[in-house]
Amino acid sequence: MTASKGHRLARLILDLRTPMLYLGILLVAATAAFTVISPQTLRFLQAHLNQELAYFTVTDPFLAHVRLGLGLAIFTTVPLFSWWFWKAMAGPFNLTRPTRVWFVLFSCLLFYGGTIFCFMVTLPLGVNFLLGYQSEQLQAVIAVGKFVTFVTVFVLAFGFIAMLPIFMVFGAKSRLLTRKSFERNRGYAVLIITIIAALITPTPDMVNLSFMAVPMYLLYESGIMIIKLLKIE
Structure with a gap:
């Protein structure tokens, strides 16, 4: 790593340190708040995926609601995290304010677009396929904790992965990588x-x-296309 890159990384870590502390506190508070309404959310998830749930230990329902509350907290705080993140990136990588605003806007659009697509299309398809192996002799008994973990991890991961093109554009714009390097690799x-x-x-x-x-691969290819359209070499 060159001295310039090392300096950028050190500055980025310092700029993110305080926002990450605030974000951690906010996530704890938001998780507690969303845990209160998580029973209604869980019923909505069950209806959407048409699933009956069970639990096998006395702590399973409580922990499932806390996990769901955490997932909702992460989901709702993404715009704030995105704002802090790109603000911290602006200094080391000389991002102008308009560029930073565009990055924040498209980061949020891609994240929420990815989560909605996953929730409405990919998740039901995956669940229906996996449960398609049931038979009269083999019936699924789905634990509420496993169900909540599966749904939250899958949906949130899909949302964050959907942000890949914006990070590819950032890499090209900051001269960290080039379009040709994306194509070559x-x-x-x-x-x-x-x-x-x-x-x-x-x-x-x-x-x-x-x-x-x-x-993910389609997003990778779309990132290359966007860099080409923006004429970033």
């Missing part, structure tokens, strides 16, 4: 995307992995 991108999808996907089967990996 497609093979490595496929490998990294597959590994990330395998780590994020709550279940290890190839179907769920493909539900995460294929959109």
